[in-house]
Structure formats: C-alpha cells, structure tokens
Amino acid sequence: MxxxxxxxxxxxxxxxxxxxxxxxxxxxxxxxxxxxxxxxxxxxxxxxxxxxxxxxxxxxxxxxxxxxxxxxxxxxxxxxxxxxxxxxxxxxxxxxxxxxxxxxxxxxxxxxxxxxxxxxxxxxxxxxxxxxxxxxxxxxxxxxxxxxxxxxxxxxxxxRVQSWVTVDDLKYLERGGRISKTTATVGSLMNIKPIIVVNDQGKLINQGKVRGRRKSLDKLVEQTKEHISIGDTSAIYIAYAGDIEAGEHLKESLSDLGLPIEMYPMGPTIACHTGAGALAVFSIVK
Structure with missing residues (x-):
C-alpha cells in the first residue's frame, strides 16, 4: 500500500x-x-x-x-x-x-x-x-x-466532474440563504424547480429552472447526456434524498449510455441543505 x-x-x-x-x-x-x-x-x-x-x-x-x-x-x-x-x-x-x-x-x-x-x-x-x-x-x-x-x-x-442537481422544496434553499423568501414563495406557487450545478470554485450556482418535477428530472438526464465523456466516466452516480422512485427513473433514463450506474441516498449533512426530493447526477464531462 x-x-x-x-x-x-x-x-x-x-x-x-x-x-x-x-x-x-x-x-x-x-x-x-x-x-x-x-x-x-x-x-x-x-x-x-x-x-x-x-x-x-x-x-x-x-x-x-x-x-x-x-x-x-x-x-x-x-x-x-x-x-x-x-x-x-x-x-x-x-x-x-x-x-x-x-x-x-x-x-x-x-x-x-x-x-x-x-x-x-x-x-x-x-x-x-x-x-x-x-x-x-x-x-x-x-x-x-x-x-x-x-x-x-x-x-x-x-x-471534470459534472453535477446536475434539482431540489423539490425551495424552502431549504431559502433557509440556506441561496434564494430570497419571496423567490421561494413565488417559485413554490408556480411549481418552479431549479437546476443547480457546482462551478469550478466548488460553489453551487443556479443554471436554470423548469416548471414541474418531471421536467426537472428530464433536464438532469438531458444535460448529463449532452456533456458526458463516455470514455472517461467509469460510472455514473445518482444521489437521492428520500425519493428513491425518482432516482430509479433517472437510472433507467440514463441506462442507454451503457455505463455502470451507482445510486445512493444523500447523506444527512447534504440532505439538511437540500430537503426531501433532491436529486443529483454526477459524471465526467467531455
């Protein structure tokens, strides 16, 4: 060793x-x-x-x-x-x-x-x-x-690690100071789901937003497929906070890439800041 x-x-x-x-x-x-x-x-x-x-x-x-x-x-x-x-x-x-x-x-x-x-x-x-x-x-x-x-x-x-993340409940982003109370309230009423990435400084930034849970999951799949380096990604990783069914949906949607997919629950520390329903997909970018 x-x-x-x-x-x-x-x-x-x-x-x-x-x-x-x-x-x-x-x-x-x-x-x-x-x-x-x-x-x-x-x-x-x-x-x-x-x-x-x-x-x-x-x-x-x-x-x-x-x-x-x-x-x-x-x-x-x-x-x-x-x-x-x-x-x-x-x-x-x-x-x-x-x-x-x-x-x-x-x-x-x-x-x-x-x-x-x-x-x-x-x-x-x-x-x-x-x-x-x-x-x-x-x-x-x-x-x-x-x-x-x-x-x-x-x-x-x-x-070269790419992360595509969405949360289901905006109040956790509000509590963490990442969005205002007004934004969280209006976003929740309009069923807005943010699309979040980790930038090269290691910080979370908002990459966009969609309306509806299903569209947010589709966006994670779409962006992962668009940017992934198949040859350099040994496995795709999916993290889920409570919603294992949504995690399985992501896994199935990414299965046609022909790569191993490992899925685990988000740990307590991360889940405190994302809340139930958060999902993330990780791979290596081109």
Missing part, C-alpha cells in the same frame, strides 16, 4: 463500502432538536430517518469539521503507521472544513518540527461528486499507484 485514504462524510458513499476498502472518515455534525448526531455515512445515523424528521417540519443544522477533530485524526493515523495519507475533502466553496484541515496540518507540522506525510486535496465537489473522486482514489491505491501519481490524477479529474 503506497498511501492511505481519509475523507469526510460529505462524500455520501455508504459506510460499509468505505470500511471494506479501508477508507477512514471524519464526520460532519448534524444538530436536530438540540441533539447532535455524527454523520457517519449510515453506520448509526440514517439520512432516511432525518428526511422524515425534516418532512415533519423539524429544523436541522450542520457544523463543519473543526481543527481539533482533524488534528486528532491525523495524529491517530500517523501513530498507526507512517504510510502517507491522502485526505480528499468537501468543497472549500461550500464549507470551512477544508481550511480547518489545512490549519490542522500546519499545526501538526509545527509541533513535529518536520513535514508529516499527509497530503490534502480540496475536491471542489459535494455529495457523490466527492464520492466519485474517492472511488477513483481507491482504484488508484488498489492499483499500487504512487502518491504523486494519485495526487496528479485526482487534481486533474476533479475539474
């Missing part, structure tokens, strides 16, 4: 998959009704349960991973052995977590008086866009790629 992999719970891959592949995680924290839950990718905290709570009107908030958590995790992994570590993190355009990882590594290096064998990658992605890169990193490690090769490959690939 040339390197070990560390990621965070915003990659939205199942815990058992990461455990099988010996990938370690650091967890975001979700607060619901004053109680804190660790987003551990389904090991103890289910996003499906959280979505039901949100549908009942309960409010949830998320917290970024703090410097202390990163510092403790880095030290723990280095005490196990000195095999280099690659940390692939949630987009710095959406959270301060990655900056905290950088600060923690700086503190560790200063404390040690030497450079720790830890390498950080800002994925500039969220949800299964990040998860796709984690899967690619796993493949590189399993193929015995060196650290520098893995870093170069992922840093190049992350700029």
């Amino acid at each position: 040339n390197f070990r992999i560390l990621t965070d719970s915003c990659c939205d891959l199942p815990y058992d998959l990461l455990e099988k592949e010996n990938v370690q995680i650091v967890s975001m924290v979700v607060t619901l009704d004053g109680k804190e839950y660790e987003d551990d990718l389904g090991k103890t905290f289910s996003s499906q349960w959280l979505i039901k709570e949100l549908q009942q009107g309960k409010l949830a908030a998320t917290s970024q991973i703090n410097i202390g958590v990163y510092l403790e995790k880095f030290k723990e992994m280095l005490e196990e052995n000195q095999i280099p570590i690659i940390y692939l993190g949630f987009s710095s355009g959406l959270s301060g977590s990655y900056s905290n990882a950088v600060a923690a590594l700086d503190m560790l290096n200063e404390e040690k008086g030497s450079k720790a064998p830890i390498h950080l990658i800002d994925s500039k992605q969220a949800c299964l866009g990040e998860g796709m890169l984690v899967k690619e990193l796993i493949d590189l490690r399993n193929q015995q790629a060196g650290v520098e090769e893995a870093l170069d490959t992922i840093n190049q690939l992350k700029t």
